[in-house]
Amino acid sequence: MSGTSATNDGVLVLDRARTRAALDTRRVMEAVEAALIAIGRGEVSAPPRIAAHTPAGLLGAMPGWVPGLGLAAKLVTVTGDPARPGRSSHRGMVALFDEHDGRPLALMDAESLTAVRTAAAATHSAWALARPGARRFTVVGTGAQARAQIALLAELRPDAEVVVAGRDPLRAREAAALHPAAHVGDGIEAAVRRADVVFCCTGATSPVVRRAWLAPGTHVSSVGGSHGPELDADTVRDATLFAEWPGAAVSAPPAGAHELQRLSPGRPVALLGSVLSGDHPGRGDGAGLTVFKSTGHAALDVAAAHVAHAVARSAGWGTIVDL
Known part of the structure; x- marks a missing residue:
């Protein structure tokens, strides 16, 4: 299939490397914040994620529209690794369309886009919900999402104390090398106990963080757990809860979060976007726990795809095809 200059009309195709390069960190942070606020204000159109399940994992479909950012759909597989329990891969593609006339604009790698936009949402939750002055960050995990989180912290908070905790010391050291002030923790429990x-x-299927390990006032951002809960029931019970969208709990x-499936009737789950817009006060009690439970949301894919498309078109990256 032949390609032409990225300045012509047609569909821009970005491979994995160009997709990642086009996800400018600060522009993604701004776009994700706008998307989260739009979710909180009910301005987004995005049905709950659906999935086809296989013995190996699932294929999820996530279409969404965010006013001013665009219209996009993601097809992504989440596949467990039987040889390495607790680890999974996310692969697929994101298609971006013109929100006004429906023209397909771009096709890009979903794995790198998902990792960056998820890290951006998790970081917004930390900035908005952690206690003032928080500077000790623990990242639990050593896979693609953990590395994306560490890399984002390296850009935004290179002076922060970052501890990486995982089951594989070699992978933990490799992940910690992404941040200039990071080091490998002495086990998950010890790393969590000293974190703000x-x-x-x-990719846990059972809890990897326990309530007893969390100091008063800790903020927890849980973005994994597609196959089961990352957090134990006691943590969920004691925390003030936040999510990207109301469906995370219902x-x-x-589509929803494993941790939020059995909440007591009337238990509130606030939207992170409402905190970012100032419509919700956020943490409240400085000594209380806060939990942001992410399930992923199509609006965040739209936000990141909007940035990647704009950056790549400006730089002349990618291949134009007639679709």
């Missing part, structure tokens, strides 16, 4: 903020980025997985 915990980023939980695993929809069954894979």
Whole structure:
């Protein structure tokens, strides 16, 4: 299939490397914030994620529209690794369309886009919900999502204390090398106990963070757990809860979160976007726990795809095809 200059009309195709290069960190942070606020204000059109399940994992479909950012759809597989329990891969593609006339604009790698936009949402939760002055960050996990989180912290908070905790010491050292002030923790429990903020980025099927390990006032951002809960029930019970969208608590997985499926009637789950817009006060009690439970949301894919498309078109990256 032949390609032409990226300045012509047609569909821009970005491979994995160009997709990642086009995801400018600060522009993605701004776009994800706008998308989260739009979700909180009910301005987004995005049905709950659906999935086809296989013995190996699932294929999820996530279409969404965010005013001013665009219209996009993601097809992504989440596949467990039988040889390495607790680890999974996310692969697929994101298609971006013109929100006004429906023209397909771009096709790009979903794995790198998902990792960056998820890290951006998790980081917004930390900035908005952690106690003032929080600077000790623990990242639980050593896979692609954990590495994306560490790399983003390296850009935004290179002076912060970052501890990486995982089951594989070699992978933990490799991940920690992405941040100039990071080091490998002495086990997950010890790393969590000394943290102001915990980023939980695993493919866990059972809890990897326990309530007893969390100091008063800790903020936890849990973005993994597609196959089961990352957090134990006691953590969920004691925390003030936040999510990207209301369906995180009322929809069954894979659309909703495993941790939020059995909340007591009337238990509130606030939207992170409402905190970012100032419509919700956020943490409140400085000594209390806060938990942001991410399930992923199509609006965040739209936000990141919007940035990647704009950056790549400006730089002349990618291949134009007639679709």
